[in-house]
Amino acid sequence: MENVLVTGGLGFIGSHTVVELIAQGYKVFIADNLSNSKIEVLDRIEKITKVKPEFFNIDLTDKEKLFNLFSTYNLDSIIHFAASKAVGESVQKPLLYYKNNLSSLINVLECCRELKVNNLIFSSSCTVYGQPDKLPVTEKTPKQQAESPYGNTKQVGEEIIEDYCNSNVDFKAISLRYFNPIGAHDSALIGELPLGIPNNLIPFITQTASGIREKLNVFGGDYDTPDGTCIRDYIHVVDLAKAHIAALKHANSSKVNYDFFNVGTGKGHSVLEVIQTFEAQSGMKLNYEIVERRPGDVEKIYADTTKMNQELGWSAEKDLNDMISSAWKWQKSLIKS
Numbered sequence: 612m613e614n615v616l617v618t619g620g621l622g623f624i625g626s627h628t629v630v631e632l633i634a635q636g637y638k639v640f641i642a643d644n645l646s647n648s649k650i651e652v653l654d655r656i657e658k659i660t661k662v663k664p665e666f667f668n669i670d671l672t673d674k675e676k677l678f679n680l681f682s683t684y685n686l687d688s689i690i691h692f693a694a695s696k697a698v699g700e701s702v703q704k705p706l707l708y709y710k711n712n713l714s715s716l717i718n719v720l721e722c723c724r725e726l727k728v729n730n731l732i733f734s735s736s737c738t739v740y741g742q743p744d745k746l747p748v749t750e751k752t753p754k755q756q757a758e759s760p761y762g763n764t765k766q767v768g769e770e771i772i773e774d775y776c777n778s779n780v781d782f783k784a785i786s787l788r789y790f791n792p793i794g795a796h797d798s799a800l801i802g803e804l805p806l807g808i809p810n811n812l813i814p815f816i817t818q819t820a821s822g823i824r825e826k827l828n829v830f831g832g833d834y835d836t837p838d839g840t841c842i843r844d845y846i847h848v849v850d851l852a853k854a855h856i857a858a859l860k861h862a863n864s865s866k867v868n869y870d871f872f873n874v875g876t877g878k879g880h881s882v883l884e885v886i887q888t889f890e891a892q893s894g895m896k897l898n899y900e901i902v903e904r905r906p907g908d909v910e911k912i913y914a915d916t917t918k919m920n921q922e923l924g925w926s927a928e929k930d931l932n933d934m935i936s937s938a939w940k941w942q943k944s945l946i947k948s
């Protein structure tokens with residue numbers, strides 16, 4: 612049984628990936644400092660999988676604690692999610708983002724080097740592309756100046772990993788460039804748990820519909836898109852979780868020791884389309900108003916997923932209806948709990 616350490620494993624994408632890893636027979640260890648997640652998620656994972664992964668409340672900037680974890684367990688692979696990820700907050704607090712996200716990554720890589728753990732999957736982001744000139748974006752689309760310190764930590768993180776791979780042929784790493792992860796596990800036992808006012812569209816929609824928020828502000832209705840609102844490639848978080856398993860399996864057979872892949876559906880949907888899908892799925896009318904644009908938003912971006920489909924044999928299976936209905940079912944479960 613392969614031992615996998617999942618950093619940030621109680622977070623939104625991390626917890627869904629832990630569920631899929633256990634389903635595929637991996638032995639999972641979770642390191643999470645609970646700065647953007649809740650310990651209850653561990654019990655929820657157990658409820659879904661009947662397995663309670665070993666959990667370590669560790670801040671990855673604490674190298675000594677991380678080294679102890681690595682040296683206690685014979686780890687085969689690491690999936691590294693743990694990072695601060697609020698785009699807006701990163702503009703206000705750039706040093707916190709560079710310190711947390713980059714020193715955590717470097718600590719993980721140093722432990723891998725010292726304890727000869729040679730497989731890493733890195734949680735990266737489509738934000739490395741900025742506003743692409745040509746759509747859909749492929750992995751050959753040039754990276755652009757990051758729009759935020761958060762996005763820059765992903766760009767620099769990829770470069771750090773690639774440089775380390777170039778210095779150590781035995782070490783294999785894959786960066787997964789996520790587009791817009793949304794939705795929740797079918798059980799509605801795990802899902803997106805934004806602490807405070809949500810930055811992202813979907814939790815804001817579901818909180819507005821459940822009366823927690825008064826109305827949704829749609830940031831911009833004058834973009835060069837069919838209905839004037841921004842377009843994104845939304846991907847179901849369970850599909851995204853499964854992409855990590857595909858990457859883990861591929862790492863052992865890969866010809867190169869560093870690679871990166873777009874993880875999306877290949878389809879773009881506008882904000883208004885998402886709202887219309889929510890209204891159709893929930894049977895509710897959403898209270899929203901189109902207001903001025905949000906600084907830093909790209910107008911439209913969606914993925915070309917050919918490389919992921921062909922080289923890792925992975926494709927997204929769920930559509931926007933599945934994503935939105937699962938997000939709404941999750942929100943309704945939160946109201947009850």
Ligand code: WQD
Nearest residue numbers: 736789790791810811812813815828829830841882905908
């Ligand atoms: C989506 C669209 C907003 C909120 C996210 C993550 C980022 C990266 C990519 C992982 C935009 C509009 C939003 C609202 C709105 N993922 N919107 N009203 O900005 O694409 O970035 O995915 O690394 O980390 O943040 O996602 O959900 O914030 O916005 O109109 O209240 O919804 O303008 O067009 P975004 P988002």
